[in-house]
Amino acid sequence: MNWSQLTTFTLEFGKEEGELVFIVGPNGAGKTTFINLLTGFLSPDEGSIVLDGDDITGMSANGRVDAGIARSFQVVKVFEEMTVRENLRTVVLTEQGKTWSLFSMADGHEEVEAQVNELLEKFRLGDAADTVAEELPHGDRKLLDVAMSFGLDPDYLLLDEPTSGVSTREKEYVIETIVEVGRAEGVTTVTIEHDMDIVTEYADRVVALHQGAVHGVGPPTMLETDDELRRLLLGVGEDE
Amino acid sequence: MPERVDRDGTPAYRVLGVEVTRREAAFLVLGVVFLFVIPDIASLSDSLQLSVIHQGLLFGFAAVGLNLLLRHTKLTSFGHAAFFGTGAYATAVLARYAGVQSVGLLLLGAIAAATVMAAIIGVLSLRHTGLYFALLTLAFGQLLYAIALGQSALGGSDGLPVRPGPANQPLLFGTAFSPDVYQILTYYLTVVVILIGLFVMYRITQSPFRNALDAIGQERTRARFIGLPVRRYVWAAFVISGIYGGVAGGLYAVVRQYVRPEGTLFFLRSGDILFMAILGGFRTLVGPLIGGVVLVFLQDVGQDVTQYYEFLTGVVLLILVYGFPRGIVGSLRSGGIVNARLSELRREPSVLSAWGRSAAQSIERKVTEALTSLRIILFGVD
Numbered sequence: 290m291n292w293s294q295l296t297t298f299t300l301e302f303g304k305e306e307g308e309l310v311f312i313v314g315p316n317g318a319g320k321t322t323f324i325n326l327l328t329g330f331l332s333p334d335e336g337s338i339v340l341d342g343d344d345i346t347g348m349s350a351n352g353r354v355d356a357g358i359a360r361s362f363q364v365v366k367v368f369e370e371m372t373v374r375e376n377l378r379t380v381v382l383t384e385q386g387k388t389w390s391l392f393s394m395a396d397g398h399e400e401v402e403a404q405v406n407e408l409l410e411k412f413r414l415g416d417a418a419d420t421v422a423e424e425l426p427h428g429d430r431k432l433l434d435v436a437m438s439f440g441l442d443p444d445y446l447l448l449d450e451p452t453s454g455v456s457t458r459e460k461e462y463v464i465e466t467i468v469e470v471g472r473a474e475g476v477t478t479v480t481i482e483h484d485m486d487i488v489t490e491y492a493d494r495v496v497a498l499h500q501g502a503v504h505g506v507g508p509p510t511m512l513e514t515d516d517e518l519r520r521l522l523l524g525v526g527e528d529e
Numbered sequence: 530m531p532e533r534v535d536r537d538g539t540p541a542y543r544v545l546g547v548e549v550t551r552r553e554a555a556f557l558v559l560g561v562v563f564l565f566v567i568p569d570i571a572s573l574s575d576s577l578q579l580s581v582i583h584q585g586l587l588f589g590f591a592a593v594g595l596n597l598l599l600r601h602t603k604l605t606s607f608g609h610a611a612f613f614g615t616g617a618y619a620t621a622v623l624a625r626y627a628g629v630q631s632v633g634l635l636l637l638g639a640i641a642a643a644t645v646m647a648a649i650i651g652v653l654s655l656r657h658t659g660l661y662f663a664l665l666t667l668a669f670g671q672l673l674y675a676i677a678l679g680q681s682a683l684g685g686s687d688g689l690p691v692r693p694g695p696a697n698q699p700l701l702f703g704t705a706f707s708p709d710v711y712q713i714l715t716y717y718l719t720v721v722v723i724l725i726g727l728f729v730m731y732r733i734t735q736s737p738f739r740n741a742l743d744a745i746g747q748e749r750t751r752a753r754f755i756g757l758p759v760r761r762y763v764w765a766a767f768v769i770s771g772i773y774g775g776v777a778g779g780l781y782a783v784v785r786q787y788v789r790p791e792g793t794l795f796f797l798r799s800g801d802i803l804f805m806a807i808l809g810g811f812r813t814l815v816g817p818l819i820g821g822v823v824l825v826f827l828q829d830v831g832q833d834v835t836q837y838y839e840f841l842t843g844v845v846l847l848i849l850v851y852g853f854p855r856g857i858v859g860s861l862r863s864g865g866i867v868n869a870r871l872s873e874l875r876r877e878p879s880v881l882s883a884w885g886r887s888a889a890q891s892i893e894r895k896v897t898e899a900l901t902s903l904r905i906i907l908f909g910v911d
Contacts, residue, residue, distance in 0.1 A: 351759070366754075382740055383756050388757065395736055
């Protein structure tokens with residue numbers, strides 16, 4: 290998709306409510322581009338991105354993380370040669386601003402270790418804690434990816450298809466975990482999801498994108514009632 | 530945390546933040562003792578020259594610094610001789626034009642110059658990664674080489690002597706020693722500097738800073754998106770690695786009492802430093818140091834045996850890449866290939882013939898492949 294065509298639009302997300310927003314839309318609708326723009330992976334040609342009243346359009350990707358926006362990637366991006374624990378430790382050390390310490394022990398910060406253990410428990414990765422990331426089963430890799438984003442203690446968490454490539458059996462497990470932790474921590478999650486059953490079951494609000502513009506925003510029942518949207522998403526009625 | 534234990538279950542010791550098992554401690558003590566007795570061994574043997582080992586240790590120390598980049602940020606610098614050379618030339622310039630005589634002050638000057646140089650080259654070359662980064666470091670190294678070669682104040686291709694003051698020699702503890710004693714004392718100075726340098730590097734590689742560098746090396750995009758200002762971290766690592774090069778170069782100048790562009794700044798020296806890290810085992814702390822000693826020793830012996838001594842380096846490199854990709858120290862470590870093979874041999878000595886057979890087979894296979902390729906190249910596919 291040519292992302293320069295993405296039309297400017299206004300979307301507001303609630304903060305500290307643990308709201309679960311799902312983004313749906315056909316291929317090429319601009320879902321990933323939307324996340325890329327918000328997180329600073331891409332910069333917009335025009336328009337602005339405003340976070341809690343502050344213009345962050347020109348802010349670097351790492352600056353936005355500090356400002357409270359975290360993301361995960363559609364294709365898992367974790368530190369492959371580190372164990373699960375080390376991955377999370379690296380994230381928490383970064384979040385707490387300890388990575389400039391050259392002479393303390395990486396595993397010697399008690400408050401960091403406590404938070405790492407908490408993350409391991411919440412995301413049920415305790416058994417895999419000492420497994421090297423590249424040797425993890427796919428579902429656990431997805432969870433690790435999300436756990437790392439949560440470890441950044443964000444206000445907003447943008448998840449790009451956290452269940453893609455995950456088996457049907459594991460899918461529920463992954464999304465349940467995200468929902469559970471998101472609600473408990475009061476993190477607003479914005480999730481791109483193709484599985485409409487999942488969207489219908491968990492979404493507080495649905496944002497439908499089409500051809501780089503917002504097609505509609507509403508409750509998950511919108512998926513049932515909006516015929517145009519159904520046609521776009523499922524190809525229903527296209528042949529008529 | 531799983532505690533590190535020895536084979537018989539003795540838990541690791543922890544001193545000054547350095548965690549070693551009993552086995553590792555034994556190797557460590559042995560290594561340090563060995564370093565300190567080398568001048569005595571060298572005086573007994575003709576083939577083993579102190580100056581050769583000393584030079585190997587100095588280049589190896591620069592390789593230890595380079596390894597911070599190579600191992601953690603996965604950046605391959607082809608221009609590390611720039612910092613070695615900057616350290617060496619800073620020392621020479623201070624000695625010649627500023628009349629600085631104290632070895633300590635000369636070394637501080639080397640460190641300062643290398644830090645500034647690394648800071649500048651770092652900013653300019655770290656805009657890129659991979660091949661372009663390697664090429665930029667190479668280019669900056671050659672730029673410095675050309676400057677040293679062209680400036681008459683820097684001695685041109687003749688280089689500069691490091692013989693300040695009335696004694697025509699840098700002063701250690703304010704004293705001018707006789708050349709023999711000076712050589713041995715500077716050697717011990719090198720050993721002490723290396724031990725401190727290794728300790729500092731060890732601590733860095735246990736620190737949160739290392740986590741950041743590893744993160745950047747393994748998944749740069751994700752590193753950005755966990756909030757790391759990537760370039761700033763890589764730059765810091767680059768400067769630290771440059772300082773190691775500068776210290777080594779400064780010591781080299783003090784020891785050799787002469788610096789030439791060929792010996793310090795030329796791009797082949799950069800290649801040597803990189804090679805040392807890989808030869809010794811870039812996934813280890815002391816590997817690059819040992820790689821340095823081995824490479825310089827091989828080059829020295831090779832020069833005595835044949836004028837095609839560079840050929841020898843090539844052969845060693847081939848054996849290394851095909852047979853021992855983890856390098857000397859990496860292969861000797863517990864779990865490394867040498868240990869695994871040895872324990873297999875101890876269990877069942879007859880594996881030797883099986884190895885022989887499989888080696889013969891694999892050579893036969895490779896030769897057949899090569900002949901086939903050659904036939905195709907010469908006569909085409911039939």
